[in-house]
Amino acid sequence: MLTCQREKFFLPYEKHYLNCAYFSPLMRSVEEAGIEALKLKREPAEITPTMFFEGADRVRELFASLINGRADHVAIIPAASYGIASIARNIKVGYGDNLVLIQGQFPSNVYSWHRLAESTGAAIRMVEGHGANWTQRVLESIDYRTSVVAMGIVHWTDGTLFDVKAIGKRARDVGAVLIIDGTQSIGALPFDVHEIQPDALVCSGYKWLMGPYGTGLLYVGERFLDGIPLEESWITRQGSDNFDGLLNYTNQYRPGAIRYDRGQTTSFAHTAMMVKGLEQVVEWQPENIQTYCASLIADFLPSAQNRGYKIAGPYRPHLFGIGVPTHVNRQQLLDQLTERNISVSLRGDAIRVSPHVYNNAADIDALQDALVSAAK
Structure with a gap:
């Protein structure tokens, strides 16, 4: 224990x-890792091409192990809103469809869906509830015109726990996409992507993952592995590890979810801090x-x-x-x-x-x- x-x-x-739901306090090991990584730029000649990939790959491995997923399904993002927006741009929604959200959920998991609804003629369904009946109300709000169900595992204001397994099953039954914001749960609450089967899971890193502000993670299911990212970064392309060949332009992305990575994926200090934070959470x-x-x-x-x-x-x-x-x-x-x-x-x-x-x-x-x- x-x-x-x-x-x-x-x-x-x-x-x-x-108040960890606000910010996790900085661990000594995380601070030390960030400071040491910042010092790398003192002597840029010591920064090798492999260093652009090793830290990021370690972050993917650690986060995947925490949610029982695959590392190649993990993208490194700057914020939960970035991950939500990345997924929203890859969802087809028809006129008259509906998007199911939770009343009072965090704005980062609201605004992208408002924009999608406005551009397609879909309707937003904000599900109100309280306590144990809230999950049931979500289930009753999902129908065969539901395209998206986007929500947290717990409500960020008061911790109300949702039965996301039951909600995920209902979403799959009607062909809806399930998007989960795990910012207030992942790292502190057990979660298994194989059990819950979200189409995407986003998570900020600066709360329960013990990482720095400005780094988050996006886990995508098979549905979105071939999606179009928000930005077209050089480092997400096939062969980007060969710096001598970067002018051999290609339309092929590196395998998996890496296409959704933010630009400058390996911000060395952020990455080093995220690695240390995740290592500690995995140990705990x-x-x-x-x-x-x-x-x-x-x-x-x-x-x-x-x-x-x-x-x-x-x-x-x-x-x-x-x-x-x-x-x-x-x-x-x-x-x-x-x-x-x-x-x-x-x-x-x-x-x-x-x-x-x-x-x-x-x-x-x-x-x-x-x-x-x-x-x-």
């Missing part, structure tokens, strides 16, 4: 950072992270509920939302949390709490004391 991993981070003990394993977080909050949640706070569910221990009782002034509570050096997020109507393996009992106790004090 995992023990507290705080020593791997720079977090001061007097501060209670329960998401199921162990879940177990650790569950042990942290086991006594906290009943105590909060006894004080009138509501916990949105179903949820998983790494991310959950706390509804504030009507008699508690929410702004005063947030001010108290700040004064007590407790970092959480207000998202929608929920106070979002997202612990990780760097948290300890003192962090949870501090949060509990603040909630109790506010509820008196």
